[in-house]
Amino acid sequence: MYLSEVRRMLEVGACGLAAERRVDADIEHLRQKLDEYDAASEQGDIEAATRADLEFHQAILSASKNPFLASIMTPLSTALHDSRLLTTSVPQIRKRARHHHFEILEAIEQSDAQRAKDAMRSHMTQTSSDIETHLSD
Known part of the structure; x- marks a missing residue:
């Protein structure tokens, strides 16, 4: 829960900035990561x-x-990895994450800061819900 809160606070704003400041190489890098994910x-x-x-x-x-x-997120790297490993192990969660990732990429690519923030916020909400539904014991 706490990790999701921190991610929401930081990543939603970062997504808006990325939409405003991104260059073509950033889009290519994001697309490459999604291809690797798939x-x-x-x-x-x-x-x-x-x-x-x-x-x-x-x-x-x-x-x-x-x-x-990036430097703020570095101390959280182990917790981020461990949390993602759990969520990624569930096929339905991977499918939802993929959908959200492409929505985020499209908004950043179109330089639409509000849409990018909304897409990331939606992704964070879904992630929190998935953790609660599938992984909380």
């Missing part, structure tokens, strides 16, 4: 899908052009 997911390689998911979100932080955002 390939790993299709192969059932949960570790590789988790890594691609984390790198997609890291690429958004980088596209924001605010160096403090």
Whole structure:
């Protein structure tokens, strides 16, 4: 729950900044990470899908052009990895995450900051719900 709160606070704003500040190379990098996510997911390689998911979100932080955002997230890297590994292991969650990721990418690509923030907010809401529904014991 706490990790999701921090992610929501930081990543929603970062997504808006990424939409405003992104360059073509950022879009290519984001698209590459989503391709890697899809390939790993299709192969059932949960570790590789988790890594691609984390790198997609890291690429958004980088596209924001605010160096403090990535450094704020660094101490959370182990918790982020462990949480993602659990969620990525559930096929339905991967499918929902994929949908949200493409919505986020499209908004950033179109430089639509509000839509990007809304897409990330929706992704964070779905992630929190998925954790509560599928992984809380």
